[in-house]
Structures are given as C-alpha cells and as structure tokens.
Amino acid sequence: MSQHDFVIANQGASAARTDINNGLQALASLNSGTTAPSTTYANMLWYETDTDTLWIRNEANSGWLRLLDIDQSLGAQLIENNVVNTSGTIIGYLGTHSQATWDTGTNTSERLISPDKLEAAIQTHAPNTGWVEIDRQEPTSNVNNVTFTGLGSYKTIRITWAASLSTGALGNGVDIQVRPTAGTWRTIGRADMDDNTGRSHHGITTISNNGGSEKLIICNGTSTIGAQIMDRSNATQSRESGIIHGGYSTHDTTIDEARLDPSTGQWEGTTADRRGVFICEGLAA
Secondary structure, eight states, X not given: OOOOOOOOOSOOHHHHHHHHHHHHHHHHTTTOBSXXXXXXXXXXXXXXXXXXXXXXXXXXXXXXXXXXXXXXXTTEEEOOSEEEOTTSOEEEESSOOOHHHHHHOOOOSOOOOOHHHHHHHHHHHSOOOSOEEEEEEOOSSOBSOEEEOOOTTEEEEEEEEEEEBOSSOGGGOEEEEEESTTOOOEEEEEEOOOSSTTEEEEEEEEEEOOOSXXXXXXXXXXXXXXXXXXXXXXXTOOOOEEEEEOEEXXXXXXXXEEEEEESSSOBOOSSGGGOOEEEEEEEEO
C-alpha cells in the first residue's frame, strides 16, 4: 500500500531506482491508502483502504467518482443501493420494499420488485368484478357435512356441488346452512333427494351476504337428483331433475361460514368414483 506523485526527479542512480520502485508499487496497489493521493491526475485510480472503496478521478481532475465497494471478508463486490443520475441525484434504489409497502401502493421511491410481490400487489389493488374461488373440497373419506369458512368479505356466495350420499334415510334431503363465525347454524334452504341410499346429488345455491342490520339471506338454485348411483367413470348416470327449495331469513351479522349438511347419512368420499366435489365462490364486497 503506497502512493506516489509519479514524478521522477533528477537524482543519483540509487535514489532514482528507489523513486521508480515506489511509483510502480503505487500503481500496483492502485494508490491505496486511507486518504486520497495528494498529487492527482485525470482518470487516476485510488483504493481507499479503510472503507474498501475503489475511486476514479474524473476527467477534469476536480473530484473522485465512486466505482465500487468490496467486502474483503466475503471476497465479494458490494452493490450500491442508490441509483443516481448524471447530476448525482438519487432517482432509485436497487433494494426492494416489504410486501406491505407494495400492497399499500403509496411509496414513490423507485425500487426493484420480484414477480411474486408484483402479483400479490396487483391482487390487492385490482378491482375484482367476477367470481373468485374461495375453496374447493373433495373429501377422501365419508364426512357428515362440508363446511366453507372465511366468507365474511364476500357480498355474494355461490356453492356448487356434485356428490352422493352414502348412508341414511335420504328423503330428508340436504340442509343449506349459514352462520357468523362460531355462531348458531341457520338453515336457509333444503335440497330434496330420493329415498335410495347412494344416489347422486348435484346442486348450485347463491347466498346474499350483505351484513348489517336486518339484511336478507336468499338461497336459491336448482338441483339434479340422480336415479342411479353417481359414477364418475360413467357420464350417463344421474339424469332425473329435482329442485332446491328456496328459503330466507334475516340476520344482523355478516355470514362467515356455510355448509351442506345432510339431515341423515354422510357425503360419500371413500369410493373414488362416487367422491363428491364441492366448490365455494364469492363476489367481493
């Protein structure tokens, strides 16, 4: 580590050799030192040893331009976070914001963003004008009911299903029920079925979820009641028509959960070809 003025004065041979060697060592070490060389030249390099920063002198020989920073312990170049224009004004940053900052969408500093953060921010701000799938269930064992949660932020809920009941006196049908979080289940509609065990059952129901004082829940839709056992491998099954009986009730809280609850019996899930599919969708509030 050395610096030199790069001027070889008239002197004796031994002193001249020492002077030349010192100049070469300064060149080899990039004029390294904790302070800048006292004698400078345009486009001169200087390695600042206390900050591990490499500088270059500007063309006018009037100032230093920062080239790069080095982490000696890691043996790696450090990337400068600030992006500046030709006047030295910061116009952006190579770092990123937190996901919360991207989602808020009000910070004006220019930064890098990854595809996943961009997609999440778009989902936060983009207007949702269509149905969004909230949940999809396909039980792999027989279940007493199928329940959907997290519905409170949707103004309208639609549940579609194609399934079969495995056991029980099926003439009692399937109750369509709703409730606030951990509240009391209320039956707002019923899909009738025939009395035969294992027959297929298909339906769609729409539920209003406006919340507030004395809002109306409306349940309506249609259902197909199969004359034969549901079989995914046979598209000719389930051809008879039936109906979901519409129902309504008033409520003063937002509905957060809905379920399809057979009066007796269970939804089939054990037999793969008769396994039900239940889809819950919502329109944003």
